[in-house]
Amino acid sequence: MKRLVKSSAITAAVLVVAACATSTGGGGGPSGGGVSPDQTTTAQPGIVWGIKTREHVDLWLHGFALLQEDTTFVPFFRRGYGTDMTVVKNRANVVTQLDANRDRLRQRLATNPQLINAQFVPLSFSSWNELTQVVDLFVRSNGDPRAASSQEQASAIAFLAAYFPTGPDRDWLRLFVQSLNDESTRFYHSYWLQQQRERANVLEVVDTLWQRTYRPRIQRFLSNTQQANGTVLLSLPLDGEGRSLTNGKLSNTITVTFPDRPNGAMDAIYVIAHEAVGGLATTSVNDNITPEQRRTGLGERYQSSAAVRAGAMLIQRAAPDALDGYMRYYLKSVNRPVGSNVAATFTSTFSIPDTIRDALGRQLDVVLGGI
Numbered sequence: 560m561k562r563l564v565k566s567s568a569i570t571a572a573v574l575v576v577a578a579c580a581t582s583t584g585g586g587g588g589p590s591g592g593g594v595s596p597d598q599t600t601t602a603q604p605g606i607v608w609g610i611k612t613r614e615h616v617d618l619w620l621h622g623f624a625l626l627q628e629d630t631t632f633v634p635f636f637r638r639g640y641g642t643d644m645t646v647v648k649n650r651a652n653v654v655t656q657l658d659a660n661r662d663r664l665r666q667r668l669a670t671n672p673q674l675i676n677a678q679f680v681p682l683s684f685s686s687w688n689e690l691t692q693v694v695d696l697f698v699r700s701n702g703d704p705r706a707a708s709s710q711e712q713a714s715a716i717a718f719l720a721a722y723f724p725t726g727p728d729r730d731w732l733r734l735f736v737q738s739l740n741d742e743s744t745r746f747y748h749s750y751w752l753q754q755q756r757e758r759a760n761v762l763e764v765v766d767t768l769w770q771r772t773y774r775p776r777i778q779r780f781l782s783n784t785q786q787a788n789g790t791v792l793l794s795l796p797l798d799g800e801g802r803s804l805t806n807g808k809l810s811n812t813i814t815v816t817f818p819d820r821p822n823g824a825m826d827a828i829y830v831i832a833h834e835a836v837g838g839l840a841t842t843s844v845n846d847n848i849t850p851e852q853r854r855t856g857l858g859e860r861y862q863s864s865a866a867v868r869a870g871a872m873l874i875q876r877a878a879p880d881a882l883d884g885y886m887r888y889y890l891k892s893v894n895r896p897v898g899s900n901v902a903a904t905f906t907s908t909f910s911i912p913d914t915i916r917d918a919l920g921r922q923l924d925v926v927l928g929g930i
Contacts, residue, residue: 799892
């Protein structure tokens with residue numbers, strides 16, 4: 560559910576600088592492998608909320624999945640993802656710089672947990688080459704926008720400085736990107752292409768379900784919450800917590816889990832619904848907790864559960880046939896048995912105060928009512 564709101568002006572500046580900046584060099588990374596920014600996509604011009612995949616986003620999230628301890632209530636990444644990737648790499652007898660630098664990278668993550676927020680960074684770039692060009696500019700400028708030669712460069716440097724504000728953080732970013740370049744060259748690029756081939760039919764099923772059935776049902780909600788259009792990315796590492804970037808009414812990105820088989824295609828739809836209500840859930844929690852609850856971190860736990868509950872409320876109103884599957888998916892995501900009564904188990908597992916629940920319901924009624 561975790562969302563990032565960025566102005567379109569900053570994102571545009573990032574892309575302008577990426578087009579003009581000097582490359583970091585080397586043949587690593589998806590662009591070095593000759594992969595286009597949208598390697599696999601069913602979306603065509605004019606399609607509303609098209610379904611796509613992007614290798615550089617998956618590579619970046621793959622790196623975080625192998626480095627961070629995923630202790631969130633609703634997990635960021637697929638359970639066992641790191642172990643599964645290690646097994647695949649061991650079978651191929653592959654060792655990369657990401658493996659060699661893992662302890663060093665993990666140490667900095669432990670020292671500065673806020674670096675985890677940098678998972679959102681690739682959503683502001685259309686390719687790995689663009690991302691690494693801006694990273695190179697950022698590192699060479701020591702993260703100082705005043706060292707830029709243009710306002711666009713200054714904006715791009717400031718964009719990354721928000722995530723990597725200190726010298727050690729910039730060193731971490733430099734090492735992380737260097738390690739991902741090698742990871743891609745030696746392993747991930749070929750692995751990602753193989754997964755796209757194997758899951759091509761899954762992508763088609765997700766796209767069909769989304770465009771023909773579920774997007775039309777929740778489009779009113781999307782339009783009335785400044786999310787009329789955007790892009791849905793299916794991402795290999797993700798689980799029940801997606802990654803969302805809000806850039807305005809028509810320029811948004813929702814990144815969700817990429818199911819591994821056609822009969823699991825609805826999982827992606829469930830996470831889309833969960834992500835779509837993220838802003839509403841945040842508002843409902845912030846308006847109904849005390850400063851003390853915010854300081855102790857209880858508000859963050861409420862926000863995680865509130866997003867899951869809000870997604871269920873949206874599904875119940877717009878696509879009630881999908882509600883049972885939604886509840887089962889999120890119970891599985893947090894590793895809870897369904898029990899004899901899925902609704903009761905779901906409600907108790909994702910427990911929130913009545914004030915927050917009622918606020919969610921009122922906001923949904925207003926949004927869907929078009930007021």
